[in-house]
Amino acid sequence: MLRREFVTVRNRLTADDVREAAVALAQRALELPELAHARTVAAYVSVGSEPGTPVLLDALRARGIDVLLPVLLPDNDLDWGVYGGESSLARVRHGGKMALLEPSGERLGPDAVSGVDVVLLPGLAVDGRGMRLGRGGGSYDRVLARLERAGVHPALVVLLYDSEVVEHVPTEEHDRPVRAVVTPSGVRRFAGN
Ligand SMILES: Nc1nc2c(c(=O)[nH]1)N(C=O)[C@@H](CNc1ccc(C(=O)N[C@@H](CCC(=O)O)C(=O)O)cc1)CN2
Numbered sequence: 001m002l003r004r005e006f007v008t009v010r011n012r013l014t015a016d017d018v019r020e021a022a023v024a025l026a027q028r029a030l031e032l033p034e035l036a037h038a039r040t041v042a043a044y045v046s047v048g049s050e051p052g053t054p055v056l057l058d059a060l061r062a063r064g065i066d067v068l069l070p071v072l073l074p075d076n077d078l079d080w081g082v083y084g085g086e087s088s089l090a091r092v093r094h095g096g097k098m099a100l101l102e103p104s105g106e107r108l109g110p111d112a113v114s115g116v117d118v119v120l121l122p123g124l125a126v127d128g129r130g131m132r133l134g135r136g137g138g139s140y141d142r143v144l145a146r147l148e149r150a151g152v153h154p155a156l157v158v159l160l161y162d163s164e165v166v167e168h169v170p171t172e173e174h175d176r177p178v179r180a181v182v183t184p185s186g187v188r189r190f191a192g193n
């Protein structure tokens, strides 16, 4: 129910709202020191009314940062491919889910994410502890579990709209907190993550 509420609010945004927010979001994100020093970043291609990432993806690439993008696997785990500009993306529909834009080139395997410096995560909300409400597929829960198993600690940053930074989101034992949230109005960091 909570997920549906956040999605409903997003779906009220106009195409202009989404575009304007995406420009501000990219500006704010590029102020992150974690990104200034990154060689490789895992991100995702926003669709519909999600906080827009295309401006940010191109800015990262222009800085010479390697950007990995997710490919949704049948079991909801994520494979990864390199972002090579807009022409390297293909629109893919997975079952009844919303159509995604995924990298169409070589697949690097699910473990490729263990080599990144920063993970930019999608979500629907985050709370004051840095706990994230995702879409419910558990894809990023798996990614975070894989990073933990590999013993690596990239900076975890969720991209959201301002109204999606809330007091509390319900969590389960497997959920892991993020270090920061970027919204069109700024960066908020969560202590200890
Ligand atoms: N742009 C984008 N790419 C992404 C994600 C994302 O949230 N946004 N993911 C984040 O994990 C992964 C894909 N996982 C997804 C999980 C659920 C749905 C989806 O359409 N959910 C429906 C409702 C539930 C369902 O059908 O499963 C919806 O939101 O309407 C899409 C992608 C990787 N790529």
Ligand SMILES: Nc1ncnc2c1ncn2[C@@H]1O[C@H](COP(=O)(O)OP(=O)(O)OP(=O)(O)O)[C@@H](O)[C@H]1O
Pocket: 122, 123, 132, 133, 134, 135, 136, 137, 138, 139, 140, 141, 142, 145, 172, 174, 175
């Ligand atoms: N490491 C894991 N391996 C396999 N399944 C997992 C793992 N972690 C969580 N799951 C499963 O994924 C499902 C969704 O979990 P949850 O509701 O926390 O998703 P979410 O965090 O909202 O989504 P996402 O991680 O895709 O952003 C649950 O059924 C959960 O048991």
